[in-house]
Amino acid sequence: MGIKSSVAEVYAALTTAEGLADWYTTDTKGEGDELGGVLQFRFEAGGFDMKVLELHPDKRVLWEVIDGPEEWIDTHVDWKLDQVDDYTIVLFKHEGWKEPVDFMHHCSTKWAVFMMSLKSLIETGKGAPEPDDVKIDNWN
Amino acid sequence: MGIKSSVAEVYAALTTAEGLADWYTTDTKGEGDELGGVLQFRFEAGGFDMKVLELHPDKRVLWEVIDGPEEWIDTHVDWKLDQVDDYTIVLFKHEGWKEPVDFMHHCSTKWAVFMMSLKSLIETGKGAPEPDDVKIDNWN
Secondary structure: OEEEOOHHHHHHHHHOHHHHHOOOEOEEEEOOOOOOOEEEEEEOOEEEEEEEEEEEOOOEEEEEEEEOOHHHOOOEEEEEEEEEOOEEEEEEEEEOOOOOOHHHHHHHHHHHHHHHHHHHHHHHOOOOOEOOOOOOOOOO | OEEEOOHHHHHHHHHOHHHHHOOOEOEEEEOOOOOOOEEEEEEOOEEEEEEEEEEEOOOEEEEEEEEOOHHHOOOEEEEEEEEEOOEEEEEEEEEOOOOOOHHHHHHHHHHHHHHHHHHHHHHHOOOOOEOOOOOOOOOO
């Protein structure tokens, strides 16, 4: 996905609780801007705790899931940023799933919806974080 | 993804040129409701020809890409439908990519956007097919 913005602005939205709360879930706490820091994301249906494994300013953020649904534990959420023309290109992966379960497919589409929320936040000033996120199915 | 609708309605939107034109690209031609039929999807930046390999009414549609960008040739686009409570659950895969190139990552997010267009078409009567699709990056 590409966002018409500087990489610094996208990096801030991925590494501060305030930025994350504006596109992912309003109930975000923790330290996203220090190695080993833990981000706590809470949703109506549950939540995830992610430990910050790598931080390369304006280039990459890597989280490890340390608490949440069993299928998410030990998976990695990986954000790579690159400036191409007017865009910050966001290369996103959530990898390490043990099995390609239906829940993985749900999460795949839901991540895309949240990525579009991030893009919207930065380009228009308004994201769609939970509880105002776009619902995609009976799992939400 | 889940759509609040009957599976028959979703199946029709995947197997008729009229249905496909309302959520994927307005420039859709061909026969999507017969085995061996070819669907021609055209976009501003190019297009894809897909051959219908499998049709199981209200359950599954499988296409093979026979013309388009080199990376797409011989890949398969797979739609599985299932009724769960009030929802038609759409399990979508575009598989057979030879390499996990950047273009694949672009297409992954773009497919999610088109799936949301399909959902919107059926739930609200209005999709967002090309050229009114949601643009996600510098590749469109």
